[in-house]
Amino acid sequence: MKLTFLFFASAVLLACSVFAAPPVEEGKTIFSARCAGCHNINKVLTGPALAGVDKRRTIDWIVNFVHSSQTVIKKGDATAVELFNKFNHIPMPDHPDLSADNIKNIVEYIKSEATGSNPEKAPFARPSQLRPSYKPLTFANYGFFLSYIALVCLLIGVLIFAVQLKQYQRSAKEKV
Numbered sequence: 628m629k630l631t632f633l634f635f636a637s638a639v640l641l642a643c644s645v646f647a648a649p650p651v652e653e654g655k656t657i658f659s660a661r662c663a664g665c666h667n668i669n670k671v672l673t674g675p676a677l678a679g680v681d682k683r684r685t686i687d688w689i690v691n692f693v694h695s696s697q698t699v700i701k702k703g704d705a706t707a708v709e710l711f712n713k714f715n716h717i718p719m720p721d722h723p724d725l726s727a728d729n730i731k732n733i734v735e736y737i738k739s740e741a742t743g744s745n746p747e748k749a750p751f752a753r754p755s756q757l758r759p760s761y762k763p764l765t766f767a768n769y770g771f772f773l774s775y776i777a778l779v780c781l782l783i784g785v786l787i788f789a790v791q792l793k794q795y796q797r798s799a800k801e802k803v
């Protein structure tokens with residue numbers, strides 16, 4: 628049964644890695660849900676406009692600040708204190724559950740949406756260039772389909788084997 632579990636787990640993992648959102652999309656989802664209430668990328672709202680934040684701060688600074696801005700401010704970080712004063716002492720809520728990778732993805736999303744720094748956003752940018760990471764799956768990706776189907780077959784095989792084994796064990800017990 629352990630083996631079945633292993634195969635099942637690897638199939639789930641594979642499916643997750645195939646269907647996982649690309650980094651920028653993940654950043655966008657988190658940003659919309661948890662940051663957009665106070666931040667716009669190109670406009671000042673309750674919080675500063677975030678365009679170019681990757682250039683004015685280091686990624687470590689951003690990660691620490693998003694995890695707990697008040698900790699950074701209380702430590703006396705000059706930039707953070709200045710920002711806090713400038714934004715009328717409105718404390719930004721802590722987001723300790725976001726991983727460094729989550730935050731990097733948010734920064735990637737900010738970069739992709741910042742006007743000015745992104746020539747792809749020019750009025751006549753070709754739509755195909757806006758989402759270069761989107762490649763629709765077609766049957767030309769048969770390598771992918773083959774390995775996927777092979778994996779599913781393998782999984783079914785293992786399940787059937789496990790069921791047979793159980794039945795065999797049961798009938799062996801009944802004989803005793």
Ligand code: HEC
Nearest residue numbers: 661662665673674675693696710711714717718719720722
């Ligand atoms: C309740 C409003 C609020 C929410 C929600 C919020 N922020 Fe902020 N954010 C602020 C304020 C206000 C500041 C200015 C600094 C301060 O006052 O502490 C700030 C500052 C920042 C800065 C520093 C900007 C700079 O110019 O250096 C970053 C980066 C940042 N926020 C990212 C985020 C991210 C990422 C999220 C979502 C996970 C988020 N914020 C959610 C209010 C908010």
